[in-house]
Amino acid sequence: MRIIAHLDMDAFFAAVEERDNPRLKGLPIAVGADPRQGQGRGVVATANYKARVYGLRSALPISQAWRLSEAARRQAKPPVVFLTPRFDRYLEASVKIVSVVRSHVPQIERAGLDEMYLDLSFAGSYESAGEVALEIKRDIRETERLTASIGIGPNKLIAKIASDMKKPDGLTVIREEDAERFLEPLSVRKIPGIGPKTEIQLNRMGIRTIAQLKAVSLGRLEEIMGKWGRGLYEMAQGRDDSPVEESGEVKSISEQETFLEDTLEAEFIVTRLKEMARHLTDRLREEEFRGFRTVGLVVRFADFETKSKSFTLKNPIRSADEMFAVALRLLLPFLDRRMNPGLKKIRLIGLRMEKLVKPDDGE
Ligand code: TTP
Ligand code: MG
Numbered sequence: 001m002r003i004i005a006h007l008d009m010d011a012f013f014a015a016v017e018e019r020d021n022p023r024l025k026g027l028p029i030a031v032g033a034d035p036r037q038g039q040g041r042g043v044v045a046t047a048n049y050k051a052r053v054y055g056l057r058s059a060l061p062i063s064q065a066w067r068l069s070e071a072a073r074r075q076a077k078p079p080v081v082f083l084t085p086r087f088d089r090y091l092e093a094s095v096k097i098v099s100v101v102r103s104h105v106p107q108i109e110r111a112g113l114d115e116m117y118l119d120l121s122f123a124g125s126y127e128s129a130g131e132v133a134l135e136i137k138r139d140i141r142e143t144e145r146l147t148a149s150i151g152i153g154p155n156k157l158i159a160k161i162a163s164d165m166k167k168p169d170g171l172t173v174i175r176e177e178d179a180e181r182f183l184e185p186l187s188v189r190k191i192p193g194i195g196p197k198t199e200i201q202l203n204r205m206g207i208r209t210i211a212q213l214k215a216v217s218l219g220r221l222e223e224i225m226g227k228w229g230r231g232l233y234e235m236a237q238g239r240d241d242s243p244v245e246e247s248g249e250v251k252s253i254s255e256q257e258t259f260l261e262d263t264l265e266a267e268f269i270v271t272r273l274k275e276m277a278r279h280l281t282d283r284l285r286e287e288e289f290r291g292f293r294t295v296g297l298v299v300r301f302a303d304f305e306t307k308s309k310s311f312t313l314k315n316p317i318r319s320a321d322e323m324f325a326v327a328l329r330l331l332l333p334f335l336d337r338r339m340n341p342g343l344k345k346i347r348l349i350g351l352r353m354e355k356l357v358k359p360d361d362g363e
Contacts (some may be wrong), residue, residue: 003129005152006159006246007101010168012114012146014048016093017083019145028069028080030056031259035082036064042258049121049168054253087255088280090114091286093144100143104136109244113289115163117156119244126152130173137171151274152177157240161190179238183210191235193228210236237311253283254296256350262302263344264333274329276351277324289356291316294322298350299329307339309349316357327351 009015018024018138028051033042040062054077056067062082068079094113104340107119115293118136123129133150140148142296147169151162154176161183162172174182183190188210189199201224205215212235224227235238255276263269284292295317296310309330317323333339334346 001121001152003120003123003152004154004156004159005113005120005129005133005141005150006156006163007113007116007133007148007150008163008167009097009119010147011046011052011147012047012082012093013046013085013090014051015146016089016218017086018048019088024081026050027078027157028054028056028072029083030062030069030080031063031083031085033062033126034084034260035069036260038066038070040066041260044228044319047080054080054140056080060279077078087283088286091283093146096144096288097140097146097148100139101136104132104139107244107246109246114245117244122153124177126173130171133171133173137169155238155240156242156244157192157235158238159180160192161186164190173332174347180261180346183236184214186210188213191232193231193235200223214262252296252352252354252356253279253280253292254350254352256298256348258348259346262345262347264335264340269331269335269346269349270328272351273351274320274324276349277319277327280351281318281320281323284353284356288359290359291318291357292353292355293317293357294352295326295330296350296352296354297327298348298352299331299346300348300350301340301344302347303344304347305344307334310354311354312355317353323351323353 014029017029017031020055024219029048030044030051032044034040042043042062044056044058044060044062044065046058053071055067073079086229091111092098094265098110101116105118106163109117111117120129120132123132127153133152137148137150137271138147146304149163149167149170151159153159158179163173165172179283186208186209188202191252219235221233225232257272293316294310294312296308300306311326
């Protein structure tokens with residue numbers, strides 16, 4: 001019998017900020033782009049639970065977040081404290097949380113900066129697994145002063161959905177025999193991989209809940225979803241055999257920046273690119289990779305048209321300078337008519353490292 005847990009930190013970036021700065025205690029907080037009195041661009045990375053009461057959430061445009069905060073202020077409620085992200089702090093916290101969890105569980109799989117899967121099969125029963133989860137939660141609270149929510153189930157799918165049920169600071173245990181009934185009333189959107197577009201597509205066919213999805217035949221799902229149909233069919237029944245495995249945990253590391261103003265000023269953009277390369281290679285070292293072989297660049301123009309390019313090298317890149325050199329070659333055509341015939345201004349650039357090389361990978 002497998003017993004799997006999914007652990008996800010609560011309002012992660014905001015929680016780290018609140019912990020690090022006692023003056024923020026109890027206030028609504030949003031971490032993300034600078035709101036600039038409502039003129040800011042970019043989005044909210046995350047909001048703490050106090051700010052979520054005002055309607056703030058991840059990916060909300062920062063200008064809207066500002067308006068929600070101002071509306072609260074007019075009702076004599078505390079306005080939102082807006083903070084810019086400090087990724088190095090979140091990464092540091094993430095590394096520590098992983099080591100706390102490892103001291104309780106031998107087999108874990110990191111699934112992001114603030115989430116991971118744990119194989120708790122060794123506990124032998126759902127009761128014992130629940131106790132292990134409570135110990136882990138307590139340990140994280142005591143050593144890191146942060147709260148996590150944990151879901152437990154017969155596989156990664158159920159565990160992942162369960163961890164989201166009682167946020168923040170929750171623990172939800174779904175036994176194998178209860179898994180199908182647990183899923184049935186939930187929105188199809190709860191299934192990892194079903195995003196807004198697929199949700200709309202399914203809704204149009206009258207499929208809103210997982211129970212309704214379950215009633216669709218495999219053949220029909222394959223017709224609608226193509227290759228993904230089978231996976232979806234399995235998940236609708238609550239089945240997921242994928243193992244908790246460490247390998248390939250982090251596939252890429254990326255960063256993006258929305259400029260304060262759309263611009264085509266080469267010197268400015270190149271300087272930002274250089275800074276991002278430096279920052280990314282720092283993260284590479286902190287994540288203990290030896291290097292990477294693919295550089296990816298995303299350019300979003302003022303009209304939101306978005307282009308991406310990547311370049312893969314034979315030998316791993318290790319330094320910021322090497323990364324910058326490759327990134328610059330990818331960027332330059334977007335600054336002139338080669339890849340930007342209308343000479344449109346640029347709104348955002350993103351830089352990504354892929355094909356990450358681990359210390360134990362042979363060359
Ligand atoms: P999540 O776990 O999705 O969100 P959260 O931890 O802030 O809140 P919850 O309690 O609901 O789990 O993401 C983890 C971190 O990743 C989050 O703190 C900020 C970052 N993030 C973004 O930068 N942009 C996004 O759109 C999302 C969803 C998250
Ligand atoms: Mg989280």
